Amino acid sequence: NAGVTQTPKFQVLKTGQSMTLQCAQDMNHEYMSWYRQDPGMGLRLIHYSVGAGITDQGEVPNGYNVSRSTTEDFPLRLLSAAPSQTSVYFCASSAAGGTGELFFGEGSRLTVL
């Protein structure tokens, strides 16, 4: 089982460039989310989705866009990268009902120069 797959694993951008972090899950989970991890700050929620066609903002949504056209995919778009967006990004999925356990991808390390 692949679980949650994120690409790319590493990316370097210049300020002002745009890019998309890809996330796909093969567990047929209804819920998907994006977090960023910064030292000493834990994980902070950027955007989340409770199903195809439905997205909502988390704690730190500014500068990011998401869409959920299929159950499997939940890409995160950086519109105009800024050095403050240098971080490690994690995609996660979970099943509706149950214990709410999140299944995480391995992360995408982004550096914005």
Next chain:
Amino acid sequence: GEDVEQSLFLSVREGDSSVINCTYTDSSSTYLYWYKQEPGAGLQLLTYIFSNMDMKQDQRLTVLLNKKDKHLSLRIADTQTGDSAIYFCAESPSSSNTGKLIFGQGTTLQVKP
């Protein structure tokens, strides 16, 4: 708003017990979780506890929940060098599971041989 707090660092000797503490603010959380992150990897669920329980034991892991004080702890018995990692406490911010978790800052556990 919801908040989860953890101390940032804990150092123990191999064979000792480790206790990682966490406080949270949302009294309506249905589940509370402990995740483990090894270097360069995503987060993996270690264990969780339902809010109507005081204690849960799973092999070397013991979770204690004090709902009155909104305090959660994770005890690792006979700590091994392979337990060195970052440990995150997390809560569901409402009684309904929507795939959103609030994470603490993470506690780095260092195990000395």
